[in-house]
Amino acid sequence: xxxxxxxxxxxxxARVEGQVRGLQRMIEEDRYCIDVVTQISAVRAALxxxxxxxxxxxxxxxVEHAISSGDAEDQRRKxxxxxxxxxxxxx
Amino acid sequence: xxxxxxxxxxxxxARVEGQVRGLQRMIEEDRYCIDVVTQISAVRAALxxxxxxxxxxxxxxxVEHAISSGDAEDQRRKxxxxxxxxxxxxx
Amino acid sequence: xxxxxxxxxxxxxARVEGQVRGLQRMIEEDRYCIDVVTQISAVRAALxxxxxxxxxxxxxxxVEHAISSGDAEDQRRKxxxxxxxxxxxxx
Amino acid sequence: xxxxxxxxxxxxxARVEGQVRGLQRMIEEDRYCIDVVTQISAVRAALxxxxxxxxxxxxxxxVEHAISSGDAEDQRRKxxxxxxxxxxxxx
Numbered sequence: 001x002x003x004x005x006x007x008x009x010x011x012x013x014a015r016v017e018g019q020v021r022g023l024q025r026m027i028e029e030d031r032y033c034i035d036v037v038t039q040i041s042a043v044r045a046a047l048x049x050x051x052x053x054x055x056x057x058x059x060x061x062x063v064e065h066a067i068s069s070g071d072a073e074d075q076r077r078k079x080x081x082x083x084x085x086x087x088x089x090x091x
Numbered sequence: 092x093x094x095x096x097x098x099x100x101x102x103x104x105a106r107v108e109g110q111v112r113g114l115q116r117m118i119e120e121d122r123y124c125i126d127v128v129t130q131i132s133a134v135r136a137a138l139x140x141x142x143x144x145x146x147x148x149x150x151x152x153x154v155e156h157a158i159s160s161g162d163a164e165d166q167r168r169k170x171x172x173x174x175x176x177x178x179x180x181x182x
Numbered sequence: 183x184x185x186x187x188x189x190x191x192x193x194x195x196a197r198v199e200g201q202v203r204g205l206q207r208m209i210e211e212d213r214y215c216i217d218v219v220t221q222i223s224a225v226r227a228a229l230x231x232x233x234x235x236x237x238x239x240x241x242x243x244x245v246e247h248a249i250s251s252g253d254a255e256d257q258r259r260k261x262x263x264x265x266x267x268x269x270x271x272x273x
Numbered sequence: 274x275x276x277x278x279x280x281x282x283x284x285x286x287a288r289v290e291g292q293v294r295g296l297q298r299m300i301e302e303d304r305y306c307i308d309v310v311t312q313i314s315a316v317r318a319a320l321x322x323x324x325x326x327x328x329x330x331x332x333x334x335x336v337e338h339a340i341s342s343g344d345a346e347d348q349r350r351k352x353x354x355x356x357x358x359x360x361x362x363x364x
Contacts, residue, residue: 006300013297020290023323024283030274033331034354040324041361044317050296051313052178058306059174067166075158075166081307082173083150087143088314089271097209104206111199114232115192121183124240125263131233132270135226141205142222149215172216179223180362234360241356249348257340257348264355265332269325 005057012050019043055085096148103141110134146176187239194232201225237267278330285323292316328358 001009020043026036063082066074092100111134117127154173157165183191202225208218245264248256274282293316299309336355339347 001300001303001306006303009300010297013293013300017290017293017297020286020293024286024290027274027279027282027286030279033274033327033335034358036327037324037331037358040320040327044320044324047313047317047320051310051317054306054309054313055177056174058310059170062306063170064167067163067170070161070163072158072161076155079150079154079158079170079173082170082177083147085307085310086146086173086177092209092212092215097212100209101206104202104209108199108202108206111195111202115195115199118183118188118191118195121188124183124236124244125267127236128233128240128267131229131236135229135233138222138226138229142219142226145215145218145222149219153215176216176219237359238356241352245352246349249345249352252343252345254340254343258337261332261336261340261352261355264352264359265329268328268355268359 001057001061009050009053012046012053016043016046016050019046092148092152100141100144103137103144107134107137107141110137183239183243191232191235194228194235198225198228198232201228274330274334282323282326285319285326289316289319289323292319 019039023036023039023043026039059082063075063078066078110130114127114130114134117130150173154166154169157169201221205218205221205225208221241264245257245260248260292312296309296312296316299312332355336348336351339351
């Protein structure tokens with residue numbers, strides 16, 4: 001991963017970490033459940049965006065490397081990994 | 092797509108079609124809303140399974156063809172398509 | 183459910199039924215897998231909208247009836263049903 | 274929220290916070306993208322469980338309070354909030 005991309009992603013994860021700490025405070029301070037639920041959804045959405053960013057980067061670099069190297073075995077492995085993610089129940 | 096796979100998938104879709112007809116009947120017969128909702132969820136889950144089956148088949152044949160042919164441009168296109176599906180909001 | 187709402191929902195489901203028939207044709211005619219996957223996603227999204235519509239209607243009528251009747255047991259049952267849907271893994 | 278439930282949920286969120294910190298380390302240490310993606314999915318699933326737990330607790334206490342108090346306006350508000358969560362696109 002490029003250094004600027006690593007910086008960008010760790011910054012976003014640091015923000016998510018702060019949001020999770022905020023969630024603990026919301027529970028300790030007896031904030032209204034629906035507000036807690038809404039905030040948890042927001043954090044899950046932020047994490048999904050980071051996940052999609054990592055995948056995009058993975059394709060642009062690791063998968064691209066397998067393609068330009070012409071290594072068919074590596075290409076098969078990379079595609080099988082993407083398929084496995086696509087077929088996870090949780091997504 | 093192989094013929095047996097096509098038969099298998101069209102049969103499953105024919106069953107889904109029957110379930111969607113059943114849903115129309117449930118509404119006409121004033122069935123309890125929660126039962127309707129549960130049945131719609133079941134149909135959505137059945138469609139997701141067909142979708143995952145089509146994707147698996149796509150990787151086993153179309154993507155595999157791009158890999159064994161060694162056509163890097165085709166490989167890039169195929170991977171970009173998978174990534175686009177992975178990053179759809181709805182999944 | 184009101185008659186106009188029933189008509190609206192059965193019409194939408196009839197359209198979904200047509201889309202599912204279209205999917206079978208797409209498979210028989212060897213249409214490109216990614217187009218099939220995209221179309222299945224569209225049908226799943228259409229079904230999710232019907233499901234949300236039914237839920238909205240359920241709350242506006244069945245749940246509202248439990249509230250205005252003041253029947254606490256019925257209210258508890260209705261809320262437990264909503265919670266069960268909220269906590270399903272698939273949603 | 275009961276004190277033992279608050280303790281249980283803040284503990285789970287503290288664990289999630291640790292996992293998010295672990296994700297930042299994984300990125301800094303150039304861990305394999307697919308492992309990062311898998312771990313992000315795990316954290317999202319953990320957050321979804323906390324969210325469902327908060328909702329369950331909300332129904333058991335806040336909504337139950339609205340029911341046993343017989344306050345129809347409060348009941349309507351509570352049900353509208355649950356419906357809004359049910360109909361969010363992200364769920």
